[in-house]
Amino acid sequence: MTHSEVLKMVDHTLLAQTATWEEIRQICDDGLRxxxxxxxxxxxxxxxxxxYVQGKLPICTVIGFPNGNHTTEAKIYEAKDAIANGASELDMVINIGALKAKNYAYVQNEIEKLKEVCDNKILKVIIETCLLNEEEKIKMCEIVTQAKADYIKTSTGFSTGGATFDDIALFAKYVGSDVKIKAAGGISSFDDAEKFISLGASRLGTSRLVKIEKSLS
Known part of the structure; x- marks a missing residue:
């Protein structure tokens, strides 16, 4: 794949607590470029x-970020507010404690309610794979599929680990055919990006690939 083809799959990301508007504007400029x-x-x-982007670039934001243990109503409010402000893609964090407690109905219901709010907007579900065992990851593939979310996503990038090749391969094996896959967290090279794509990812959450590309031009 060319670098340009890979970059078309990138959610160019800046979620640092210290992010300023000047930095966000630069992220937008880079995304457009x-x-x-x-x-x-x-x-x-x-x-x-x-x-700022005037419809020339989709705006994605995060819901229940980064820990996921907001109330469902708080996540719904966040989602409605983000969409009203112009977001066309929402990346929500599941309630990981509810999953650990095997309260699967709660987890699925929350995703379904967020998808209802999103309507035709894209909903990506962050399951924070670094905190889950294999059984829990497989269960989340099932839940995300049943809840009819658009994507299952590996990581926030704010916990103990990011995307792994094994996790993307597992997603590809167990997630429904209508659910796409986003790898995020720690993607630091175009070679790694291409490997994630070859395993089944169609979106990549990273800031490093654009930085690499800028350094080459």
Whole structure:
């Protein structure tokens, strides 16, 4: 694959607590320049970014981030607010404690409610694979499929680990045919990106690939 083809699958991401509007604007400029799939930014910058890009680049933001243990109603409010501000893609974090407690109905219901809010917007479900065992990962493939979310996503990038090749291969084996896969967290080279894509990922959450591309130009 060419670098350009890979970058079209990248959610160019800046979610650091210290992120300023100037940095977010640069992320938007880079996304526009390199044709990324979206920019993934904190909720507080969605309205300004949407106005700045004028519909030329999808704006993605995060819900229940990074821990996932907000109430469902709080996540619903966040989602409605983000969409009203111009977000077209939402990456939500599941309630990991509920999953660990095998309260699967709660986890699925929450995703379904967020998908209802999203309507025709894209919903990606972050399951934080580094905190889960294999049984829990497989169960989340089932739940995300049943809840009719658009993507299952590996990681926030704020926990103990990011995407792994094994996790993407597992997703590809167990997730439904209508659910796409996003690898995020620690993707640091175009070689790794291509491996994730070959295993089944169609989106990549990273900031490093654009930085690499900029260094080459």
């Amino acid at each position: 390199y044709g990324t799939a979206s920019v993934c930014i904190p909720p507080c910058y969605v309205a300004a970014a949407a106005e």
